[in-house]
Amino acid sequence: MKIGFDAKRAFLNNSGLGSYSRNLITALLRRFPENEYYLYTPAINPALFTPVSSYVHVRTPQAFIHKTFNSYWRSYSLSDRLVNDKLDIYHGLSHEIPFRFPVDKVKPIVTIHDLIFMRFPEWYTLADRLIYRLKFKYACQTASRIIAISRQTANDITEFFGISPDKIDVIYQGCNPAFYIPLSADEKKKIRLKYGIPEQYILYVGTIEERKNLLTLIKAMHVGGIRLPLVAVGRPTGYMKKINSFLKRHKIKGMTFLNEIENTHLPAFYQMASVFVYPSFYEGFGIPILEALASGTPVVTSKGGCFTEAGGSAALYTDPENYEELAEALKNSLADTALRKKMIELGLQHASTFNTEKMAENVMNTYLKVLHND
Numbered sequence: 001m002k003i004g005f006d007a008k009r010a011f012l013n014n015s016g017l018g019s020y021s022r023n024l025i026t027a028l029l030r031r032f033p034e035n036e037y038y039l040y041t042p043a044i045n046p047a048l049f050t051p052v053s054s055y056v057h058v059r060t061p062q063a064f065i066h067k068t069f070n071s072y073w074r075s076y077s078l079s080d081r082l083v084n085d086k087l088d089i090y091h092g093l094s095h096e097i098p099f100r101f102p103v104d105k106v107k108p109i110v111t112i113h114d115l116i117f118m119r120f121p122e123w124y125t126l127a128d129r130l131i132y133r134l135k136f137k138y139a140c141q142t143a144s145r146i147i148a149i150s151r152q153t154a155n156d157i158t159e160f161f162g163i164s165p166d167k168i169d170v171i172y173q174g175c176n177p178a179f180y181i182p183l184s185a186d187e188k189k190k191i192r193l194k195y196g197i198p199e200q201y202i203l204y205v206g207t208i209e210e211r212k213n214l215l216t217l218i219k220a221m222h223v224g225g226i227r228l229p230l231v232a233v234g235r236p237t238g239y240m241k242k243i244n245s246f247l248k249r250h251k252i253k254g255m256t257f258l259n260e261i262e263n264t265h266l267p268a269f270y271q272m273a274s275v276f277v278y279p280s281f282y283e284g285f286g287i288p289i290l291e292a293l294a295s296g297t298p299v300v301t302s303k304g305g306c307f308t309e310a311g312g313s314a315a316l317y318t319d320p321e322n323y324e325e326l327a328e329a330l331k332n333s334l335a336d337t338a339l340r341k342k343m344i345e346l347g348l349q350h351a352s353t354f355n356t357e358k359m360a361e362n363v364m365n366t367y368l369k370v371l372h373n374d
Contacts, residue, residue: 003028003367004082004090004106006097007039007058008074011049014263017094017113019287020149022049023174024093027360029053038085040078042070048263059085075099075135082106089367092143096135101142107370110139111147114284115156116211123211137161144370147171147363150285152306169366172309173287174356179267179294191268197231197256202330203273203297204232205266205288206280208257210239213279213302215246216323220279222250224327228334229254233261233269270295275333278302281320286310290354293347298333298340300326314346 010021029037029051039051040059051058059081066073078098082090083105090097092110101108117124117132124132140146140161146168148154154168192199202221206212214232221230236259247255261269270276276292278301289310292299299315301307307317316333318325332339 001035001089001367001371002038002085002087003035004038004040004085004087006074006090006092006094007041009094010039011041011044014048014260016287018048019176019263020111020113020173021093023176023356024359024363025051027174027356028363029056031357031360032364038087040074040081042074057085088371091363091367092139095132095139097139097142099138103142103144108139108143109145109147109366109370110143111149112136112140112153112157112284113149114153114282115160116282116284118160119156119282120211123209143167145169145366147366149173150306150309152309153284169362169369171359171362171366172354173285173290174359175287175290175294175351175354177356178264179270179291180351181267182296183268183271188268188272191265192272194265195256195258195261197258197269197272198229199272200274201229201231201256201272202226203269203276203292204230204234204278205269205276205291206234206278207237208232208234208240208243209237211281213281213320215239215243216320216326217277217279218243218246218252218255219323220326220330222252223323224331226327226330226334227254228274229256231256231258231269231273233258233266235259266291267295270297273297275300275330277326277330278307279318279320279326280307283307283310289315290351294351294354296344296348298343299347300329300333312346312350314343314350316343 009017036055038057061067061070061073076099079100083102087106090106090108097108097110117129121129140163148168148170151170154170157163158165208214270292275298278289282305285306289301301315302320303317316329318329
């Protein structure tokens with residue numbers, strides 16, 4: 001079978017959609033080496049992703065106009081290339097497939113991670129909403145099948161685009177195997193010293209934006225008198241101004257903000273943390289929750305949405321708008337030894353069910369389903 005992927009984010013995105021793409025492609029290569037895999041990307045970054053297999057073909061734009069306008073190449077011109085490569089399946093790994101898709105020659109599949117821009121349009125510009133809606137809706141309507149990364153996302157696809165649930169397969173993400181491997185004390189110490197982080201801390205991982213609600217965590221720590229330092233790993237946005245204003249107004253110190261860290265160092269950040277907090281209002285799934293559980297770290301996250309799918313019975317859940325409730329959960333997760341032990345044990349059990357091998361097998365079943373017209 002010849003399988004093609006929109007591999008832009010696998011090569012160029014350090015987290016989130018990039019992690020999903022890399023984990024899935026790598027797992028498929030390992031589990032199903034008998035196939036040929038075509039990776040289509042406007043550029044490559046070998047330091048981030050270097051798939052090793054004689055059955056992998058990386059395709060980048062060659063013509064000058066396509067190199068100059070690589071977004072056009074990816075969204076329009078790529079359709080012709082897929083036919084020339086004689087693909088059986090093309091999988092859009094992050095919400096979209098090329099326009100003018102040759103559905104009579106190649107079977108399209110798309111993974112939809114979330115429809116947050118429709119659920120909370122106030123967090124997006126009008127231009128972004130229009131572009132996302134055009135691309136996502138076209139992909140959902142054109143695809144032979146849709147993969148949703150959570151039940152919550154599957155419900156949103158049906159609600160907003162009118163897609164039949166029968167066309168959607170819910171396939172949970174696999175967690176990178178690196179998060180399941182305990183690091184030695186020496187390894188963790190080297191990383192702690194490299195980034196200048198304290199020996200004990202509360203951890204947050206994610207883009208620092210309104211939707212992910214980091215300010216509520218900081219307020220919870222402030223009103224709850226929680227003196228443990230905070231380490232926040234993520235790209236800052238304009239929302240950072242609100243956070244800095246609050247920190248300055250209340251003279252709060254002991255906060256470490258890291259824009260970028262090496263991907264291979266992230267497991268150590270989780271493993272060294274006293275507790276991981278993910279106070280987001282809304283997600284498609286919430287992979288950092290799973291990464292923390294796999295690392296043996298207690299998790300406090302938000303009620304509702306997809307969060308219970310990611311956290312199961314292992315996490316503590318609070319109202320994302322109630323910083324006092326979050327403060328109480330934080331105190332319990334830090335001080336109650338029996339509770340911490342239970343959260344860690346349940347977390348490791350829950351995370352063990354989200355493995356990349358299982359994800360690869362489920363995705364392959366979707367490919368075969370499409371080829372056999374089931």
